[in-house]
Amino acid sequence: MSQSDIRTYAQAMRQANKEARATAVALACIIVVWLVGGFGLAGTDIWVFHTPLWVIGGCVAPWIAAIVAAVVLSRRVFADFDLDEVAGSGSAGKADASEDGE
Template sequence: MRRTFSTYGAKMRQANREAVATVVALAVIVAVWFVGGIGLAGCGIEVFSTPIWIIGGTIGPWVAAVVCAVVLARCVFADFSLDDDAEAVSDAASAGATGAEGEEARRG
Protein backbone atom coordinates (compact mmCIF):
# COMPACT_ATOMS: atom_id res chain seq x y z
CA MET A 1 0.00 0.00 0.00
CA ARG A 2 1.47 3.36 -1.02
CA ARG A 3 0.68 6.30 1.24
CA THR A 4 0.10 9.68 -0.33
CA PHE A 5 0.92 13.02 1.21
CA SER A 6 -0.83 16.12 -0.05
CA THR A 7 1.48 18.79 1.33
CA TYR A 8 5.18 19.33 1.79
CA GLY A 9 4.55 19.66 5.56
CA ALA A 10 2.95 16.21 5.65
CA LYS A 11 5.98 14.81 3.85
CA MET A 12 8.30 16.42 6.42
CA ARG A 13 6.23 15.01 9.29
CA GLN A 14 6.54 11.53 7.75
CA ALA A 15 10.29 11.99 7.35
CA ASN A 16 10.50 12.98 11.03
CA ARG A 17 8.46 9.91 12.03
CA GLU A 18 10.87 7.73 10.07
CA ALA A 19 13.89 9.35 11.72
CA VAL A 20 12.49 8.95 15.24
CA ALA A 21 11.53 5.33 14.56
CA THR A 22 15.06 4.64 13.29
CA VAL A 23 16.58 6.08 16.49
CA VAL A 24 14.19 3.92 18.55
CA ALA A 25 15.26 0.87 16.53
CA LEU A 26 18.91 1.73 17.24
CA ALA A 27 18.14 1.94 20.96
CA VAL A 28 16.48 -1.49 20.81
CA ILE A 29 19.49 -2.99 19.05
CA VAL A 30 21.90 -1.46 21.58
CA ALA A 31 19.75 -2.78 24.46
CA VAL A 32 19.81 -6.27 22.94
CA TRP A 33 23.60 -5.97 22.58
CA PHE A 34 24.00 -4.97 26.24
CA VAL A 35 21.67 -7.69 27.53
CA GLY A 36 23.05 -10.39 25.22
CA GLY A 37 26.70 -9.51 25.68
CA ILE A 38 27.28 -7.84 29.04
CA GLY A 39 24.17 -9.24 30.70
CA LEU A 40 25.17 -12.82 30.00
CA ALA A 41 28.87 -12.36 30.84
CA GLY A 42 28.40 -13.57 34.41
CA CYS A 43 26.91 -16.96 33.60
CA GLY A 44 29.19 -19.85 32.78
CA ILE A 45 27.07 -21.42 30.05
CA GLU A 46 28.93 -22.53 26.94
CA VAL A 47 27.64 -23.64 23.53
CA PHE A 48 30.16 -25.59 21.44
CA SER A 49 32.94 -24.38 23.80
CA THR A 50 31.93 -20.74 23.21
CA PRO A 51 30.66 -18.65 26.13
CA ILE A 52 26.99 -17.74 25.75
CA TRP A 53 27.73 -14.01 26.10
CA ILE A 54 29.74 -14.09 22.86
CA ILE A 55 26.82 -15.66 21.02
CA GLY A 56 24.33 -13.32 22.69
CA GLY A 57 26.48 -10.27 22.01
CA THR A 58 26.97 -11.02 18.31
CA ILE A 59 24.01 -13.00 17.03
CA GLY A 60 21.43 -11.28 19.27
CA PRO A 61 22.01 -7.76 17.92
CA TRP A 62 22.16 -9.08 14.37
CA VAL A 63 18.75 -10.75 14.75
CA ALA A 64 17.38 -7.62 16.44
CA ALA A 65 18.69 -5.45 13.58
CA VAL A 66 17.03 -7.66 10.97
CA VAL A 67 13.73 -7.64 12.86
CA CYS A 68 13.89 -3.86 13.33
CA ALA A 69 14.65 -3.32 9.64
CA VAL A 70 11.67 -5.44 8.58
CA VAL A 71 9.34 -3.66 11.03
CA LEU A 72 10.56 -0.25 9.88
CA ALA A 73 10.16 -1.14 6.21
CA ARG A 74 6.67 -2.60 6.56
CA CYS A 75 5.13 -0.35 9.21
CA VAL A 76 6.93 3.00 9.30
CA PHE A 77 8.70 3.93 6.05
CA ALA A 78 6.74 5.38 3.15
CA ASP A 79 7.86 5.77 -0.44
CA PHE A 80 7.31 9.33 -1.62
CA SER A 81 9.12 12.09 -3.44
CA LEU A 82 10.12 15.23 -1.56
CA ASP A 83 9.73 17.23 -4.77
CA ASP A 84 6.56 19.14 -5.44
CA ASP A 85 4.08 17.30 -7.59
CA ALA A 86 5.23 17.28 -11.20
CA GLU A 87 1.67 17.92 -12.39
CA ALA A 88 1.42 21.28 -10.60
CA VAL A 89 4.75 22.42 -12.02
CA SER A 90 3.89 21.33 -15.56
CA ASP A 91 0.45 22.99 -15.31
CA ALA A 92 2.05 26.28 -14.32
CA ALA A 93 4.59 26.04 -17.13
CA SER A 94 1.97 25.19 -19.75
CA ALA A 95 -0.24 28.08 -18.63
CA GLY A 96 2.66 30.47 -19.14
CA ALA A 97 2.34 31.90 -15.64
CA THR A 98 5.28 33.95 -14.46
CA GLY A 99 6.41 35.66 -11.28
CA ALA A 100 4.15 35.38 -8.24
CA GLU A 101 1.35 33.77 -10.25
CA GLY A 102 3.69 31.03 -11.44
CA GLU A 103 4.98 30.48 -7.92
CA GLU A 104 1.40 30.13 -6.64
CA ALA A 105 0.58 27.64 -9.39
CA ARG A 106 3.70 25.58 -8.65
CA ARG A 107 2.84 25.39 -4.95
CA GLY A 108 -0.63 24.05 -5.69
Protein backbone atom coordinates in the same frame (compact mmCIF):
# COMPACT_ATOMS: atom_id res chain seq x y z
CA MET B 1 0.93 5.93 5.26
CA SER B 2 0.91 5.24 1.56
CA GLN B 3 2.33 7.35 -1.22
CA SER B 4 -1.08 8.80 -2.12
CA ASP B 5 -1.60 10.08 1.45
CA ILE B 6 1.42 12.42 1.25
CA ARG B 7 0.42 15.38 -0.87
CA THR B 8 2.11 18.38 0.71
CA TYR B 9 5.65 19.20 1.70
CA ALA B 10 4.56 19.52 5.35
CA GLN B 11 3.10 16.00 5.30
CA ALA B 12 6.34 14.72 3.76
CA MET B 13 8.40 16.35 6.50
CA ARG B 14 6.13 14.91 9.20
CA GLN B 15 6.57 11.46 7.66
CA ALA B 16 10.35 11.91 7.50
CA ASN B 17 10.41 12.97 11.18
CA LYS B 18 8.26 9.96 12.10
CA GLU B 19 10.69 7.67 10.29
CA ALA B 20 13.70 9.27 11.98
CA ARG B 21 12.17 8.93 15.46
CA ALA B 22 11.21 5.30 14.83
CA THR B 23 14.73 4.54 13.59
CA ALA B 24 16.23 6.12 16.73
CA VAL B 25 13.94 3.99 18.90
CA ALA B 26 14.94 0.88 16.94
CA LEU B 27 18.61 1.75 17.46
CA ALA B 28 18.04 2.12 21.20
CA CYS B 29 16.35 -1.29 21.29
CA ILE B 30 19.25 -2.89 19.42
CA ILE B 31 21.73 -1.32 21.86
CA VAL B 32 19.74 -2.72 24.79
CA VAL B 33 19.76 -6.18 23.19
CA TRP B 34 23.52 -5.89 22.69
CA LEU B 35 24.10 -4.81 26.31
CA VAL B 36 21.87 -7.52 27.77
CA GLY B 37 23.09 -10.21 25.38
CA GLY B 38 26.76 -9.39 25.78
CA PHE B 39 27.39 -7.88 29.18
CA GLY B 40 24.29 -9.32 30.83
CA LEU B 41 25.31 -12.89 30.03
CA ALA B 42 28.99 -12.39 30.87
CA GLY B 43 28.52 -13.77 34.38
CA THR B 44 27.12 -17.08 33.20
CA ASP B 45 29.30 -20.12 32.73
CA ILE B 46 27.33 -21.53 29.80
CA TRP B 47 29.13 -22.63 26.65
CA VAL B 48 27.55 -23.39 23.26
CA PHE B 49 29.72 -25.11 20.62
CA HIS B 50 32.84 -24.27 22.64
CA THR B 51 31.87 -20.57 22.71
CA PRO B 52 30.75 -18.64 25.79
CA LEU B 53 27.06 -17.73 25.71
CA TRP B 54 27.82 -14.03 26.14
CA VAL B 55 29.73 -14.02 22.82
CA ILE B 56 26.72 -15.46 21.01
CA GLY B 57 24.36 -13.14 22.90
CA GLY B 58 26.53 -10.11 22.17
CA CYS B 59 27.04 -10.85 18.47
CA VAL B 60 24.12 -12.88 17.16
CA ALA B 61 21.28 -11.38 19.22
CA PRO B 62 21.88 -7.75 18.09
CA TRP B 63 22.19 -8.94 14.50
CA ILE B 64 18.81 -10.68 14.72
CA ALA B 65 17.32 -7.65 16.51
CA ALA B 66 18.58 -5.37 13.72
CA ILE B 67 16.99 -7.57 11.06
CA VAL B 68 13.69 -7.64 12.94
CA ALA B 69 13.82 -3.86 13.43
CA ALA B 70 14.50 -3.27 9.73
CA VAL B 71 11.57 -5.45 8.69
CA VAL B 72 9.21 -3.81 11.18
CA LEU B 73 10.30 -0.31 10.16
CA SER B 74 9.94 -1.05 6.45
CA ARG B 75 6.49 -2.60 6.79
CA ARG B 76 4.93 -0.37 9.45
CA VAL B 77 6.68 3.00 9.50
CA PHE B 78 8.42 3.89 6.24
CA ALA B 79 6.45 5.33 3.34
CA ASP B 80 7.52 5.40 -0.28
CA PHE B 81 7.18 8.90 -1.70
CA ASP B 82 9.15 11.16 -4.00
CA LEU B 83 10.13 14.31 -2.15
CA ASP B 84 10.80 16.15 -5.41
CA GLU B 85 7.25 15.52 -6.63
CA VAL B 86 5.73 16.51 -3.29
CA ALA B 87 7.83 19.68 -3.09
CA GLY B 88 7.06 20.58 -6.71
CA SER B 89 3.31 20.01 -6.47
CA GLY B 90 2.71 22.80 -3.98
CA SER B 91 4.73 25.40 -5.87
CA ALA B 92 4.72 24.31 -9.51
CA GLY B 93 5.47 27.79 -10.80
CA LYS B 94 8.44 28.27 -8.52
CA ALA B 95 9.88 24.85 -9.38
CA ASP B 96 9.55 25.46 -13.12
CA ALA B 97 11.10 28.92 -12.86
CA SER B 98 14.10 27.67 -10.90
CA GLU B 99 14.72 24.84 -13.38
CA ASP B 100 14.60 27.23 -16.36
CA GLY B 101 17.04 29.61 -14.64
CA GLU B 102 19.83 27.03 -14.38
